[in-house]
Amino acid sequence: MLTGVLIDWGGVLTTSLSDSIARWIAADRIDGDHYREVMRELVDHAYGGGGENAVHALERGEIDGAAFERDLAARLVTLEGVPPVAEGLLTRMFAGFERVDAMYDMLRDVRKNGVKTCLLSNSWSNEYPRDGWDELFDAVVISGEVGMRKPEPRIFHHALGQIGLPGEECVFIDDIEANILAARALGIAGIHHQDANSTITELESLLRLTLRRA
Known part of the structure; x- marks a missing residue:
């Protein structure tokens, strides 16, 4: 599970x-x-x-x-x-990044169902819009703040430690295939993100939950 x-x-x-x-x-x-x-x-x-x-x-x-x-x-x-x-x-x-509300809604539903969440992001010295993150994430791991980066195995181990779970109990969502492959090599399920609807559909199947979508 x-x-x-x-x-x-x-x-x-x-x-x-x-x-x-x-x-x-x-x-x-x-x-x-x-x-x-x-x-x-x-x-x-x-x-x-x-x-x-x-x-x-x-x-x-x-x-x-x-x-x-x-x-x-x-x-x-x-x-x-x-x-x-x-x-x-x-x-x-x-500057052209815009938040995808369907993904934020999905994360809220995930946490309401007792699933732990961790942001795992490679930073390019950029600012993150952190308002409301307390209700979205149990942990936040940003590469430039921890001195590690995806797809290095150590940053995945660090993120797992932050939420206290083994890789076999987690799924990782990313838009870069190399990062997904690195996670899978550690026993973490992977979803290669293409769009909100397909990612949420796949996550619903893996978690056996019904999640909000646009």
């Missing part, structure tokens, strides 16, 4: 990262093709193995957001052929 839910924030409790990035690319007049090439290399490296890069350091809090912004801005180019403004780059990238 599953008695715990570990859940990501960006792209799961919010609208998709790709939507937010698309808004930022348009607003800052970024060369989108070049951006995708740069980020594919950085992110594929960060989540596919093969050594450390700036994403690892940022997500663990080993470098601050300003340092990463300077590094990323130097790699990017606008449609005018110059680097974008580095200061505030990450804030602008994530």
